[in-house]
Amino acid sequence: MPLRSMLFVPADSERKLAKGLDSPADALILDLEDAVAPPRKVTARGMAVEFIGAHASRLATRLYVRINPLDSGMAMDDLAAVVVPGLAGIMLPKTLGADDIRRIAFCLDALEARAGIAPGTVRIVPVATETAQSMLTMASYTADVPRLAGITWGAEDLSAAIGAISNREADGSLSPLYTLANSMCLCIAAAASVPAIDTLYGDFRDPTGLAASCAVARRRGFRGRIAIHPDQVAIINEAFSPSEAELAHARRVVEAFAAQPGAGTVGLDGAMLDMPHLKQARRTLGIEADAPLAT
Numbered sequence: 001m002p003l004r005s006m007l008f009v010p011a012d013s014e015r016k017l018a019k020g021l022d023s024p025a026d027a028l029i030l031d032l033e034d035a036v037a038p039p040r041k042v043t044a045r046g047m048a049v050e051f052i053g054a055h056a057s058r059l060a061t062r063l064y065v066r067i068n069p070l071d072s073g074m075a076m077d078d079l080a081a082v083v084v085p086g087l088a089g090i091m092l093p094k095t096l097g098a099d100d101i102r103r104i105a106f107c108l109d110a111l112e113a114r115a116g117i118a119p120g121t122v123r124i125v126p127v128a129t130e131t132a133q134s135m136l137t138m139a140s141y142t143a144d145v146p147r148l149a150g151i152t153w154g155a156e157d158l159s160a161a162i163g164a165i166s167n168r169e170a171d172g173s174l175s176p177l178y179t180l181a182n183s184m185c186l187c188i189a190a191a192a193s194v195p196a197i198d199t200l201y202g203d204f205r206d207p208t209g210l211a212a213s214c215a216v217a218r219r220r221g222f223r224g225r226i227a228i229h230p231d232q233v234a235i236i237n238e239a240f241s242p243s244e245a246e247l248a249h250a251r252r253v254v255e256a257f258a259a260q261p262g263a264g265t266v267g268l269d270g271a272m273l274d275m276p277h278l279k280q281a282r283r284t285l286g287i288e289a290d291a292p293l294a295t
């Protein structure tokens with residue numbers, strides 16, 4: 001299942017959960033963390049479990065839960081509750097590095113066994129840039145980090161961690177630390193052989209700006225994006241799907257290589273093509289996956 005769009009749904013909101021059901025999002029992230037106020041945490045956890053139980057068959061492979069951070073005192077209670085049949089994955093906020101993923105993966109080994117879920121079913125998507133430490137441990141993400149389904153990043157919590165007044169410059173552009181976080185997300189996702197999922201676009205009443213921003217993100221290598229409002233999902237899905245022209249070109253590239261078996265480089269329309277072009281074309285056609293299917 002591709003992860004073009006991941007829609008955040010605050011897990012304590014009956015209305016938003018109901019609305020999420022009809023969303024064409026590739027995944028729903030039932031949020032137990034920042035979208036839920038402290039007094040509602042336990043309620044949200046219970047509602048998430050109930051929702052997964054009720055809709056597991058309809059939304060199989062599409063249900064993620066963002067648990068509270070490992071140092072919050074709530075993460076283990078969250079995990080112990082939400083690992084039930086139908087859960088596709090966990091989003092882990094405020095990670096310090098890949099060791100956090102291994103720790104969660106180890107817990108999931110036991111929780112899956114208890115729930116009667118096949119080992120390795122529940123995947124992990126870390127928010128990999130939300131702490132100062134995480135920016136210093138990027139090299140810890142490698143292809144043997146277990147259970148990864150993708151990696152995303154965020155600029156809000158990092159600026160809070162740094163004590164910045166804003167994560168933007170006076171002209172409105174992202175400050176260097178956050179463009180670095182964005183770029184590092186691309187690198188660590190590639191190093192771990194999983195898709196990079198871009199962070200949210202906050203202005204949910206600006207479809208044109210969202211589409212333009214997604215086009216930039218896709219060109220840079222992001223494979224999908226977080227959504228915070230249902231209206232953003234269709235725009236994101238379209239932006240991160242190859243156009244007809246891209247598909248047609250990719251087919252021609254694959255055919256050009258197929259026509260010259262053993263050739264490492266071929267010419268097409270006056271341009272030189274070699275292995276990276278073939279790899280890119282195969283990825284566009286879905287022949288070449290970003291992520292290993294099993295860990």
Ligand code: COA
Nearest residue numbers: 007008009010015016017019020031034035200228229230
């Ligand atoms: N998931 C599912 N449904 C949502 C939704 C979401 N993320 N955001 C809004 N909706 C629903 C609303 O409930 C409303 O449906 P209803 O009339 O049946 O209740 C409909 O979509 C239209 O919502 P709208 O009035 O445009 O927005 P709002 O003012 O109610 O909500 C936000 C705005 C930002 C509070 C809301 O979009 C939201 O909660 N987003 C997710 C925030 C989040 O999870 N943050 C954590 C990650 S950063």
Ligand code: MG
Nearest residue numbers: 034093156157
């Ligand atoms: Mg946050």
